[in-house]
Amino acid sequence: MDVKYDVIVLGTGLKECILSGLLSVDRLKVLHMDRNDYYGGDCTSLNLNQLWKRFKGEDTSPAHLGASREYNVDMVPKIQKVPSTDMEALKSPLMGLFEKRRAGKFFLYVQDYKENDPSTHKGYDLTRITSKELISKYGLDDNTIDFIGHAVALHKDDSYLAEPAIDTGFARLSAVYGGTYMLNKPECKVEFDDDGRVCGVTSEGETAKCKKVVCDPSYLPHKGKFIAFVSAQAESDNPEKELKPGIDLLGPVDELFIDTYDRYEPTNDSSSDNCFISTSYDATTHFESTVMDVLSLYTKITGKTVDLSVDLSAASGAEDDDA
Template sequence: MRVSLIYLLTSVFSLHLSISIFYLFSLSLSRMDQEYDVIVLGTGLKECILSGLLSVDGLKVLHMDRNDYYGGESSSLNLVQLWKRFRGSNTPPENLGASKEYNVDMIPKFMMANGTLVRVLIHANVTKYLNFKAVDGSFVYQKGKIYKVPATDVEALTSTLMGLFEKRRARKFFIYVQDYEETDPKSHEGLDLTKVTAREVISKYGLDDSTVEFIGHAVALHRDDSYLDKPAIDTIKRMKLYAESLARFKGGSPYIYPLYGLGELPQAFARLSAVYGGTYMLNKPECKVEFDENGKAYGVTSEGETAKAKKIVCDPSYLSDKVKKVGRVARAVCIMSHPIPDTNNSHSVQIILPQNQLGRKSDMYVFFCSYAHNVAPKDKYIAIVSTEAETDNPQVELKPGIDLLGTVDETFFEIYDRFEPVNNPLDDNCFVSASYDATTHFESTVADVVAMYSKITGKELDLTVDLSAASAAAEQS
């Protein structure tokens, strides 16, 4: 079903032509050798969000990219582009359908319906450029099978994940989470969640290890088990976000996803930045960051011109000496002609395979979408399996996730390095984003964006939007 957030995400249309016309007009009036408040390098999703937010704040922004397209690593590819990237050919087989009907995300991620990214979209007022659709299901892998993720007391009672007595214990725990209010001591049941650990809170309800596993990894969306020995407040907030997002549109999952794929998001924020005076320049070779004698960045040079700015924002590829490698992501992109078995014929789902179920150090994720979200032709489906790489063999490493898919028409494998910044922006005026992780949801990605915004501006991003009022208005419209 189409989500009621569409009251806020009003119109569906392709941005490509209108953006191109707008930018061509903008660039015809602009020169690079000027002074700006901020120069942003790279048009990945993080950089485009920041460019839009900073422009709305009234800063003079120049946004550059060495590529001739938007999206960077988070771009969406049509079938010809996908084939060229992975097979070195421009001629995919005809039986897969029209190339232009594919929009395959290279960094696939769903959004929590009540999450931070949705709040950023509303805060920045880019929702008028986009349209979203609910994701059909959220599943977890356990003992060789996949199960619907229960997130409320009612779902706990009907879940096939647990036995009868465990269902009752889980139900009590979910009721505690749903009723918990940080400002209401009566709902705390004598527990200070800023001091007691998640392990201590969970043990109070006597939950089995298997129940703790799906709660921690598939509901709270932790990527490993270190959360168990940290203050419980973070886990409870994550669980409440999941349940609130699930209830927002009464669908089968807490997630939403844009029609035509995530490639629409960078363009929407790019359009926002341009509307507020931001200047965009694509296909700019080299984009060399310039530093003074004190090691502080003061501008960017390309094609003999230098644009000056007080701050430089970029992805890791533009300042490789200011980042460190922290891991690798293994990914398989699969084209299919049917839904994933045992998912109720859902056209879009997320499946999380917890690390302990696979004997791994990190979780594995399955992102699944289809023509229902306009990312593939009629009766074609896109499944993307990803994980933090622990070997050099993605074919073997990703096999547990791929085995869940059934028959696959085509599969493309890749491994890419993941980087995080090591510099201090106060010393060099450089604000570098972290690479995208293996998760198939946006919570960690948008957390990086919000943190970078605070470092760049010195203030907190106000995300206090009234989602309830918006949804209520949508229901009546």
């Protein structure tokens, strides 16, 4: 493993895998390591036995729950099936029939809208009227507005309603473009030179040299601190009580796992030490903040913005060959 790399990525969480892929496409020499023997880090998915071992310290789950392999439990669940066809939308209980018609007209307006074609604007100047004013033109109720704003547009709060409307709007990829993966690499120690700049990563007595390191917070914790990840935003000293209304909606459950985490953000100066650390996952139910963190890290690492026009046919071809 005594080889020099441009970047060593520690941890195979979603952010680290996306960055690894992007940097490999940029033709940087990337080594990707993880202390675990599985991909995903703290946003991995566990079978039932793995879940039991992680939260209860037991090797096997109760027999009455069925086969362990039949379960795939997300540690950071951010994907949910939503209606995606006309038929699914008609059957969905999210809206009544008449509200679906009104919402459908609004969605068609958004779908047909072209910024440079005034004929699609229907007389609305979206640089002047607010989102709330535009939505009110279609008579949508509060539940639909919440659905559009938070489930579709992924806004974290309602501040967008007072703003002008309609904003302009991973591991395998790395391997295909030359990235090297190493799982089950315990005690990955980040090495620094005399100037405090990262120079490599040591594991099992071997050191991989590099110019930059990308990692999740657990690989470079503040000394004496215990690192964990946020899965819900606690407002009091009793987070379980705060979650009770949501838990009650689940109805009867066989097992309940309650875990409380601290949320961390990097405080280091990456331009000085060349360590690029992702933030912990937040309490949102979508990937917007994750993507923004990835884009920010990519720019800090490379000095460029992500080019989504890059031809990734090599990755597609590799998948076809494996099929």
